[in-house]
Amino acid sequence: MALSDDLRDLYQQVILDHSRSPRNHGQLHGEGCIHVHGDNPTCGDEIDMWVKVGADGKVEDLKFEGQGCAISQASASMMTVKMKGADAAKVQTLLKDFRAVVTGEGTVQDEDALGELALLEGVQKFPQRVKCAMLGWRALEQAIQQSGEKTQQA
Ligand code: ZN
8 A cells, every 4th residue: 555655656746847847848940850749639738849850760859848737748758758869669669668558558568668657557547648648659659750751752
């Protein structure tokens, strides 16, 4: 019992910390930067994500701005910390693993890499919250897709 209380406290601390002072907050401009907007109308969350993807699929830099509930903003902030500098393989693993954590579907491959993000598994019970938690992640996925299409066209 004590452990689960501790975990709940930790979860609240982490979410509050990231939603109050989001990491990698702001915009990115310049060559190769992709801008994606995502929203979650049921909750009123919005995310603008700027991503610079290298030719090898590495996330060289990313920043975001947004508004909405604490979970949507904290999840996006935590994601940027993990994704900055991640190579293509790591990005895909993180995306898959995080989806598994918040939906409860599938298995997590690399729990260590997720770190504090594993705390968000509590949203499994609330389908609306899953959308909040995934908002920033879906935006990044979209940006990476777009960068792949760009590379193919070039
Ligand atoms: Zn929300």
